[in-house]
Amino acid sequence: MTYYEDYGPDRTRTLGPEPTLHEPVSITESELGAWTEVRGHARLHESEIGDYTYLMERVQLDYATVGKFGNVAADARLGPTNHPIDRPSAHHFTYRTAMYDLGEDDDSVFEWRADQPVEVGHDVWIGHGAIVLPGVTIGNGAVVGAGAVVADDVDPYTVVAGVPAEPIRRRFSTDVAERIEATEWWHWDHETLAERVGAFRDIERFLAAFAPEDGRQRGQTDA
Structure with missing residues (x-):
């Protein structure tokens, strides 16, 4: 390494x-x-x-x-995990209850967080x-x-x-951002990234090669 x-x-x-x-x-x-x-x-x-x-x-x-x-x-x-502050106590003994030997945990809090x-x-x-x-x-x-x-x-x-x-x-300006977005370059495979990495070092070169003015992707253009 x-x-x-x-x-x-x-x-x-x-x-x-x-x-x-x-x-x-x-x-x-x-x-x-x-x-x-x-x-x-x-x-x-x-x-x-x-x-x-x-x-x-x-x-x-x-x-x-x-x-x-x-x-x-x-x-x-x-x-970051929120505490249910609408309860009498915000302390997690009210839902991580078993940790304190006070009964069963309240899974509804964990479901709320996941939502x-x-x-x-x-x-x-x-x-x-x-x-x-x-x-x-x-x-x-x-x-x-x-x-x-x-x-x-x-x-x-x-x-x-x-x-x-x-x-x-x-x-970037709205126009440039839309042109970059249209390429969806983040989905290019590893080999394609290797071939085109030079264009990522200059925004104008990247736009010219892969993001034409009309916003349509130019997927086959060489970098």
Whole structure:
């Protein structure tokens, strides 16, 4: 295994089709796509990450789906579990009851949590320490600033930041975003990505090769 020297001895340089896990991690009832990486002390519960998505250290996902090519920075949390504050007590003894030898657990709380999933699109960057609250949907190509608390849905290719998070600018103009979206490049296979990776280093080159002005996908054009 090879490492990036400038990022310390535990930063991998090469990944493979099988998920790369840096122990310790906690993964329960979750699915990981190809070429994914999960850094140490991350936790996934009833969640899914798409191909090429990586989770940095101490990321927590609960009832969350992250699309392909997701970039999730350290200490981010998606879908943090809510407490039922309409009860006399918000403490989890009222539903994790068996833990305290007080009777049977209340499964309705866990069902309630699962009914508020987080949905994150493809090519989304979640910044360091950001929190995405239950029930939020984040569109393709969006960016969430470090430390943001996202309580409302985020439109595709929109940059949000702050507490609560608010739009601060668009990543691309509406026209450019639509052209990129039309390519659905995140579904290209590994071989195609290898052939076309050069175009991903220059937006104008990418648009010219794969995203014509009329928005129709040009799937066979060489990069």
